[in-house]
Amino acid sequence: MSKSIEAIDLNVYYGDFLAVEGVNVKIEPRTVVAFIGPSGCGKTTFLRTMNRMHEVLPGATVKGQLLLDQENIYGSAVDPVRVRSKVGMVFQRPNPFPTMTIRDNVLAGFRLNGIRMGRKQADEIVERSLKGANLWNEVKDRLDKPGSGLSGGQQQRLCIARTIAVQPEVILMDEPCSALDPISTLAVEDLIGELKEHFTIVIVTHNMQQASRVSDKTAFFNIAGTGKPGRLIEFDYTDKIFSNPTEKATEDYITGRFG
Amino acid sequence: MTTTSVDEIVPSKSSLTAGQLPRWTPLAVGGGALVVSALVMLLIGFNLPGWIVIAWLLFVPSMFVATRAVEGHQAGVDRLWTVLVYSAFALALLPLVSIVVEVLTQGLPGVVDPGFFTNTMQYATSLTDQQAVEAGTDIKGGILHAVVGSLLVTLAATVISVPIGLLTSIYLVEYGRDGWLSRAIVFFVDVMTGIPSIVAGLFGAALLLTLVGPQDNLMGFTAACALSVLMIPVVVRSTTEMLRVVPNELREASYALGVRKSLTILKVVIPTAISGIASGVTLAIARVIGETAPILVTAGVATRLNANLFSDWMMTLPVFIYRQLQNPTAPAAPGPSLERAWGAALVLIVIVMVLNLASRMIARAFAPKKTGR
Numbered sequence: 342m343s344k345s346i347e348a349i350d351l352n353v354y355y356g357d358f359l360a361v362e363g364v365n366v367k368i369e370p371r372t373v374v375a376f377i378g379p380s381g382c383g384k385t386t387f388l389r390t391m392n393r394m395h396e397v398l399p400g401a402t403v404k405g406q407l408l409l410d411q412e413n414i415y416g417s418a419v420d421p422v423r424v425r426s427k428v429g430m431v432f433q434r435p436n437p438f439p440t441m442t443i444r445d446n447v448l449a450g451f452r453l454n455g456i457r458m459g460r461k462q463a464d465e466i467v468e469r470s471l472k473g474a475n476l477w478n479e480v481k482d483r484l485d486k487p488g489s490g491l492s493g494g495q496q497q498r499l500c501i502a503r504t505i506a507v508q509p510e511v512i513l514m515d516e517p518c519s520a521l522d523p524i525s526t527l528a529v530e531d532l533i534g535e536l537k538e539h540f541t542i543v544i545v546t547h548n549m550q551q552a553s554r555v556s557d558k559t560a561f562f563n564i565a566g567t568g569k570p571g572r573l574i575e576f577d578y579t580d581k582i583f584s585n586p587t588e589k590a591t592e593d594y595i596t597g598r599f600g
Numbered sequence: 601m602t603t604t605s606v607d608e609i610v611p612s613k614s615s616l617t618a619g620q621l622p623r624w625t626p627l628a629v630g631g632g633a634l635v636v637s638a639l640v641m642l643l644i645g646f647n648l649p650g651w652i653v654i655a656w657l658l659f660v661p662s663m664f665v666a667t668r669a670v671e672g673h674q675a676g677v678d679r680l681w682t683v684l685v686y687s688a689f690a691l692a693l694l695p696l697v698s699i700v701v702e703v704l705t706q707g708l709p710g711v712v713d714p715g716f717f718t719n720t721m722q723y724a725t726s727l728t729d730q731q732a733v734e735a736g737t738d739i740k741g742g743i744l745h746a747v748v749g750s751l752l753v754t755l756a757a758t759v760i761s762v763p764i765g766l767l768t769s770i771y772l773v774e775y776g777r778d779g780w781l782s783r784a785i786v787f788f789v790d791v792m793t794g795i796p797s798i799v800a801g802l803f804g805a806a807l808l809l810t811l812v813g814p815q816d817n818l819m820g821f822t823a824a825c826a827l828s829v830l831m832i833p834v835v836v837r838s839t840t841e842m843l844r845v846v847p848n849e850l851r852e853a854s855y856a857l858g859v860r861k862s863l864t865i866l867k868v869v870i871p872t873a874i875s876g877i878a879s880g881v882t883l884a885i886a887r888v889i890g891e892t893a894p895i896l897v898t899a900g901v902a903t904r905l906n907a908n909l910f911s912d913w914m915m916t917l918p919v920f921i922y923r924q925l926q927n928p929t930a931p932a933a934p935g936p937s938l939e940r941a942w943g944a945a946l947v948l949i950v951i952v953m954v955l956n957l958a959s960r961m962i963a964r965a966f967a968p969k970k971t972g973r
Contacts, residue, residue, distance in 0.1 A: 397851075397852065399777050422855075423858070425857070427858075429857070430856035438853070440868075440872055450857040453859040453864070453868065454857075507857060
């Protein structure tokens, strides 16, 4: 489990529009990497290329290589569905399946793929995943209630439980705390700290304190202007980015002297 | 201030309610308008519609003037539009209420006839009808064959239309992506919505004519084919809307778990939209169950029970009503036929109403559960 990710000269397009240009980055296994940068600079777009979710949008394409432990996920014969089962994703807004119970939401990755399993095995997966997402104690007595009845923070942790249930190698998180209150945010941040023992985690965040709290390395993306592509400006250890960045643009952004 | 009593907080004349017309004003003005209108009617001869129209014509401007004088221009205009909107609502309700009342009063005598639901028209002849009128014997004949025919034909049409319609809207929403094919489909579905039902009937008859030949093509299944021509566009339009409102986040959540698109549609999109789909299908059924013309030219008419969709003529409720009115069983004594026609009309309306209620209950039963705390 847990693999490295390496982007080599990655260009991301929406139709003819070049949204992100020339990204080169190497993410080590079992680390947390935060993507920061202003809105519209391509953090989320780049994140979505890492599990081939980008191409779900009409006209969206990718050029370049993205290696998951030396294997190019954009290789010609690669099935995006297999990539996505290895690279899980947690979205900005909690999106549990409204028709399913809490238990079925956790098992969704198996149930939706028609994988059958015994009651005992399913119970084990549910308990392990919910414990892994720090949600077990709150929901263990109402596993058969709808997942949409939980609070926003609980829903987001349910989505994380659903993602880790299928044992991915990498977990991508797209601003997972932006819809949550500070206490739920703390719960998710603590969880990220625990999850990195098993998973490689990439998190997009607008909250620089959050980036400095949870991540080992930080990537700063920026955009030269409207209509220009976003670029990776600097990628380094989080301590260095926030104390002594190499690039002037990074320093301007993290000190708030942006633009 | 903390010890103020309730009486002091709410004085009988509040500054917030000063300068307003009392709440009974509309009643008083309406009553006055009715009285004045009645006086006018006495001069030119009384009739009910004239009385109400003149009262309304008096009521609208006097409410406006009274409100404007006391409460100001804005309140006056507000009151005017309130009155107009309520009037339009009452006007729209009028035909519905009158239909229900008329069908109930005319149809109930037929429905309570002995054997109305258990007999066919096989043994009801012009002789028995004349006896019923002249000697006062029980009216023979019933609608069993028409009810069975209607249900079978509509069921068959549903079985044909729902898979085609649902799959079409899945293509439109999930795969078509606004390409030329999906735009063409949307265009032709819109055109199909406007097809006159008799044309659909002729299509069904012609289609089965080429498949099984003349005479053999007059059967319940042909009617079902004709009805599905009318039903498919309704199903497509309603289910397309329902699939569109399924949030994209749920599809992406499913993809991100490594689930294929086909399984995502089958196990996430459709279950999430199932309540809307079910109620849309029920409304489509209600739409076609009352069709007369396409059935007349495809399933024909029958007086006896025929439960086989694939051979012989078949009766349905709308055609039954039409036949009883146009060709009474006893031309010299059409009373019993009229009674049966009204009774069948009542049964048809009740079936449609039950279907509408069922669609609401289905929608509620399948709706994603919102709470669970």
